[in-house]
Amino acid sequence: MRYVFIILLVLGGAAARADTPGSGTLPPDWKPPFEVDEETLKILEESYKAGAYGTPNLPLRTDENYAHTPRDLEPFRHVQPHKRHFLVQMEYTGPGRAIPEPKDLKTVKIGFIGPIEPTVSVATGGKSHEEWLGIPMLQGCQLAIEEANARGGYLRRKIPFELVVKNDNGLWGSSGNVIIDLAYKDEVWAILGTIDGANSHIAIRVGLKIEIPMMNSGDTDPTFIETNIPWVFR
Structure with a gap:
């Protein structure tokens, strides 16, 4: 829920910005449109x-080991490697922030893709089995939109936010088609989802080509963000 709320805050809280941000100083009366915690306030500032076009001056988290792997399960743990990859937090440097907003909007559409309807799929080995995860994820997104x-x-x-809901049917590659529909037919500003690792990896590569922010709240695959796609968050 927290991460879903943050992306809405970044999209909606920008109202407090001046017309020409980036001068290096904030107006004395600048503040978010509603109360936020210190960490979120720092990110916004x-x-x-x-x-x-600049890179926010924010510290990057560094993990001690990869994906919290137990010491006994680390490969070649008796050898100290020259370099360990994927320990430093991936950095978003802000591509797309200068793109002008579309005109004549009645709502700001946010896309959702997740397993919310039963399907049969080769990718899942038969009948789908992730609806019990997808439905609560959808409910969390709906609550965030309402808030x-x-x-x-x-x-x-x-103007209000509007959630555009799509089912992730589990078929290999189908999530890419859904992302295209959300971006070009429904004209969403950002996308939330999905859960299945295989579909998520396909979806974010389509998102890279489209250049649309994608917030994932359900995929636990540690390699998900190692693609270093600047539009992907988790």
């Missing part, structure tokens, strides 16, 4: 100061 709209929706334009 640094993003504001960086502007559309954001209760605070005024997309504050810059004073």
Whole structure:
């Protein structure tokens, strides 16, 4: 829930920005449109100061070992490697922030893709079995949209958010088609989902070509963000 809320905050809380961010200083009266925790406030402030093309001055987390792997399960643990990869947090440097907003909007559409309807798939070995994960994920997204709209929706334009829901049927590659529909037919601004690792990896590669933010709240595959796609978050 927290991560779903943050992406809505980044999209909607931008109303507090001035017309020309990136000067390196914040206006004395600048503040988010509603109360946020210190960590989120720091992210918003640094993003504001960086502007559309700069890199926010935010520290990157460094893990001690890969994916919290127990010492006994580390390969070649008696040998110290020259370099360990994927221990430093992936960095989002802000591509796309300078793209102008579309005009004549009635709502800001956020896409959702997840396993919410039973299907039969070769990828899942028969009948799908992840609806018990997908439905709560959808409910969390719906609640986040309701909370954001209760605070005024997309504050810059004073219009509500709208959730566009699509089912992830588990067929290999089908998630890519759904991402295309969400981006070009439904014209969503960002996408939430999905759970299945195979479909998620396909979806984010399509998202890379489309250049659309994708927030994942259900895929636990540690390699998910190692693709280093700047539009992907978890």
